[in-house]
Amino acid sequence: xxxxxxxxxxxxxxxxxxxxxxxxxxxxxxxxxxxxxxxxxxxxxxxxxxxxxxxxxxxxxxxxxxxxxxxxxxxxxxxxxxxxxxxxxxxxxxxxxxxxxxxxxxxxxxxxxxxxxxxxxxxxxxxxxxxxxxxxxxxxxxxxxxxxxxxxxxxxxxxxxxxxxxxxxxxxxxxxxxxxxxxxxxxxxxxxxxxxxxxxxxxxxxxxxxxxxxxxxxxxxxxxxxxxxxxxxx
Ligand SMILES: *Cc1c(COP(=O)(O)O)cnc(C)c1O
Numbered sequence: 001x002x003x004x005x006x007x008x009x010x011x012x013x014x015x016x017x018x019x020x021x022x023x024x025x026x027x028x029x030x031x032x033x034x035x036x037x038x039x040x041x042x043x044x045x046x047x048x049x050x051x052x053x054x055x056x057x058x059x060x061x062x063x064x065x066x067x068x069x070x071x072x073x074x075x076x077x078x079x080x081x082x083x084x085x086x087x088x089x090x091x092x093x094x095x096x097x098x099x100x101x102x103x104x105x106x107x108x109x110x111x112x113x114x115x116x117x118x119x120x121x122x123x124x125x126x127x128x129x130x131x132x133x134x135x136x137x138x139x140x141x142x143x144x145x146x147x148x149x150x151x152x153x154x155x156x157x158x159x160x161x162x163x164x165x166x167x168x169x170x171x172x173x174x175x176x177x178x179x180x181x182x183x184x185x186x187x188x189x190x191x192x193x194x195x196x197x198x199x200x201x202x203x204x205x206x207x208x209x210x211x212x213x214x215x216x217x218x219x220x221x222x223x224x225x226x227x228x229x230x231x232x233x234x
Contacts, residue, residue, distance in 0.1 A: 004048045017211035033224030036231045039067035056080025081135040088112040098123040098163045113156035122157045128178045129167035151196035161201030172209035179216035
C-alpha cells in the first residue's frame with residue numbers, strides 16, 4: 001500500500017480505538033517511527049500530514065537531518081536507548097528525548113541543553129516487563145524515585161510523562177496488562193506531585209498493539225511498520 005494509504009488507515013484505526021475507549025482521537029498523537037528509512041520517505045510522510053517522528057539512533061539521525069531541515073513543523077523524538085556519551089549530540093539534534101532511563105543520563109542532557117540554551121522535552125522510559133535486555137527504569141525501583149526527585153535540579157529538562165516498550169508478543173492482548181500497569185504508575189506519579197514533574201504524556205503502543213494501548217490510556221503511539229512497511233535492517 002502507498003504511504004498515504006497506510007497513514008490514513010492507521011489514523012482511522014486510532015480514531016476508532018479512541019472512540020471505543022470513550023476518548024477523543026485528538027488525545028492521541030501518532031508518532032511515526034522512521035528509523036532505517038531514508039529522508040525521502042520521511043518527507044513523503046510529512047507531505048501526507050504527519051508531524052511527529054521518532055528515531056532510535058543518534059548517528060543515523062545525524063546523517064538524515066540535513067536533508068530534512070526545511071520541514072519546519074516536524075517534531076523529532078529520540079526513542080531509542082541513549083548512551084551518556086551521546087547525550088550532548090542527542091541534545092543538539094533532538095528537542096524530545098523520550099527514552100531517559102537514568103539520573104546520570106538526565107544530568108548529562110540537562111547540562112548539554114543548558115550549554116545549547118534550549119529546553120528539552122523528556123519522558124522517562126519504564127522497563128515495564130523488567131526484561132534484562134531492555135532499557136528503561138524498573139518500576140518501584142529506587143532509580144525511578146531518584147530520577148523524579150532530581151527534576152527540580154534539571155531546569156533545562158521538561159519532564160512530562162512516561163514511555164514504555166512491553167515484552168513482545170504477536171498477540172496484542174498480551175500487552176494489555178503491561179499497558180494497564182503503566183497507566184497505574186503514571187497516575188500514581190501524578191498523585192505524588194513531584195516538584196517539576198508533570199504527567200501528561202504516556203507513550204506506548206507500536207504497530208501490532210497500538211489500539212490496545214489507546215484503550216489503556218496511551219496519549220502517544222509509536223508506529224513504524226504499519227506506516228513505512230517492514231524494515232530490512234535494524
Ligand atoms: C521501532 C520502534 C517502534 C516501532 O515499531 P513498529 O513495530 O515498527 O511499529 C516503536 N517504539 C520504539 C522504541 C521502537 O524502537
